[in-house]
Amino acid sequence: MIDSDFALAVRPGEHACTRAADASDRERIAAAFVRDGLDRGNKIVYLCDRGDVEELVARLGAHDCRVQQALATGQLEVHPAHDFYCRDGVFDPDAVLARWHEGYRRARAEGYRALSLTGEMSSALCEIPGIDGLGRYEQGIADLLRDDGGVAFLCQYDHGRFASGVLAEAAATHPVDVSPELAPIGRVGCLSAARVHPGPTLRLAGELDFDVSDTVAAVLDAHYHGDLQLDLADLRFVDVAGMRALRGRKGQRLRIIAASHAVETMVRLLAWDSDPAIEMPPAGTAVAA
């Protein structure tokens, strides 16, 4: 079985973090990330920061029946995070970054299209020597993504384990942030959301229908005030109720910087293209999500 109810708001070439407090929220995002990597024919490296690697594999396998096969072929590798980050007992950002570069080269040589990397950042990592270099490490990832095309990197921060300063820094160093206030959107239907910097832009991916529109409207109402900038290129389905949920408060301006065909069609049918409060990308730039 492949769990088709998970959407992913992270694209190839992006450095993303999730800071969800709830383990099941993080797991959903991680499973969607793994599935996306398998769909793309990427090599996937999963750094597991929990005691039981077997349990993680079983949980990923429950969401996607291809996981066992991918482990067997080497398309998916799961390593204990602590060992990977602290090969010599210390967290050395440069050494880890060099290992990622090497991993990318190897993945390409093995015939994979690119590399999907995700790491759980939780309990034990907080105490390892050298972890104060984490900020520099995250910065280095940005260079890696620029140099190695198509790599996607998802850092899973356990909201409960890190000091708020570290989390704020994490949010600042990751251009794509599946931030905690967006978690309710990920729990309904097949929909996912992320904040994208700079902007900030709200990105929605998946299917925005009348079943989930109230949830989206509630999140927007609670956390997004004033003008709203939206990236809707990955919204493969949207209906009238879904579009209306984006409208939020009366008079709020919408700037849609990217739109899928589904969104473009709905904008046209609803006559939003002649609404001065809504800014759209030029016609014909729609993306087939």
Place this chain on the structure above:
Amino acid sequence: MTAAMTHDLFVYDDDSAFERHMPPFVAEGVDEGDAVAVVLTAANRELMRDALGAVSDRVTFIACESHYTRPEAALADYDATVRGYLRNGATGIRLCGELPDFERDDEWDRWVAYEAILNRAFAGYPLQIMCVYDERRLPESVVAGARTAHPHLVGDVHGPNPEFGDPADVVRAAMRRPVEPLPELTALPDGSDALAFRGELRRALAEARVPDADARGMLTAADEVLANAYRHGGGTSLVRCGRVGDRFVCEIADRGGGYDDPLAGYLPPRPHAADGAGLWVARQLTRDLDLLPAPDGGLAARLWI
């Protein structure tokens, strides 16, 4: 410039009457600075150009057979055209249009309904619509239908139209069709999970080899009808779909108290309208959308692609 919409009927049976009445309507619009478009047959475009002379450069000429393809599309096109003119600063708009030839009676009926719908669809816009009916070319029943759908007459007989009827009644009468039972349709899940419903419908569309663009339209249209069934109709009582001849049908019946608004889904949505755009979207994305009484008193929507 006009304060509100007008919708006039001009019935004629010789070209000199056309030349006497139509070019002045168009020329007056140009004079007043209105945006002016004519949607006519080739012969009447020619008559119009000859009569207007140099003024015709300031008029948009459109072939009626390319504009009037189906009523739903014509409504959307006019709506977009009118909004475009207004956005570009027009203070008044004049349209002079005539229907092309259609083959089947049910097509003609739909255009009579369309004429009635126009009265509601563009109410409030600074828009003057002049509808041209050539009695020599058009079926008698169509001209008779048009006489119930226009509030005002132009021509040798001029003034309020005594035959004008309530647009809802005109549409209801024009769109009355026998209801086929369609036993060949197969049941889908009840749609209480919209995501799962779309998954099932996607599979059925793929199995029936419905082309991608049509399938996407059907998926969205059916979702809108499903949303209405759950938001206004107490949920579904029966959801079915399948091929009927060379077409694909999805039928969604709800548990509500029925619904009788023959104009539902025919009025272009306004940006801040609270409701009603779902059926508009569904009608735009399907070939036909029939609203029928469901066997147990609710409403059944049949979507055809």
